[in-house]
Amino acid sequence: MSLTIEVARRILEASKQRAQELRSPVSIAIVDAGGHLVLFERMMTPYGWATGSISLAKASTAVMFNQSTDAVAQWGSGIPGFASSMATMTQGKFIMAAGGWPIRMGGATIGGIGVSGGNAPGRDDEIARAGLAAVEAMAPAIPAVQPASALSQPSLRPVPPQSAPVYPSMSYAQPQPQAVSSANSPTPQIYPANTHHLGSDEEHPFGDEQVPFDQFNEARGDQS
Secondary structure: OOOHHHHHHHHHHHHHHHHHHHOOOEEEEEOOOOOEEEEEEEOOOOOOOOOOOHHHHHHHHHHHHOHHHHHHHHHOOOOOOOHHHHHHHHHOOOOOOOOOOEEEOOOOOEEEEEEEEOOOOOOHHHHHHHHHHHHHHHOOOOOOOOOOOHHHOOOOOOOOOOOOOOOOOOOOOOOOOEEOOOOOOOOOEOOOOOOOOOOOOOOOOOOOOOOHHHHHHHHHHHHH
C-alpha cells in the first residue's frame, strides 16, 4: 500500500483546517514511505521560510524511525552526538522536535507528516494529529470473521450440573434382643438375637450319668 496524492491531499486539508481554527499559520509537509516529498504548503507566506525545511525534516524523521518525532526526541536526547550525526547523514532531514508523525493505513506505514511554525507549545503536534484523524476516517471497517476451524467445531457450551437422584430411605428391621432366664439367677439376662445359650441341662443332652460300655452290651444281649 502506497500513499496516493488523493490521500495526501485529504491529510493536508484536514491539518490546514485545524491550523486555521487555531489561528496558527504553519508549514505542512507530507512524504511517502521512502521520505520523498509528496505535498507541501506554507501558510504564512512570505514569512516563515525556515518552517518549510523544519516540517520536511519532521516528516522524514517520523518515517525513518516509524514513530513520532516527540518520542524520538525523548530517547535520542540521551545519546551524545546523535542529533548532529543523524542530521549530517540525512542532509538536514532529521530533527528532534514535536510535530512529526508516521502515516499508517491498514497497519502499514505509508508516509509521514511534519508541521512547523505553531504559535504555542504543542500546536504543531495537534495540527499533525488532525491530519492523521482524516486517515483513520478513510480506513474501511473490517468485519470480524471467524476462522474456518472455529466454524467446523461444535460450540462448546457449559453443561449444567445434574443433581444426584434422591431415593426414598428404607428402614431395616433390627433384631430385637431376647430375654433368657438363667436357672441360677432369677433376673432374666438379655442376649442378642440369634444367640443360643446352653443351659445346664443342655450341656450334656444324654444326662450327667455315663453308661459303661459293658453294661450297654449286656442290655443288648438281654434284648436279643
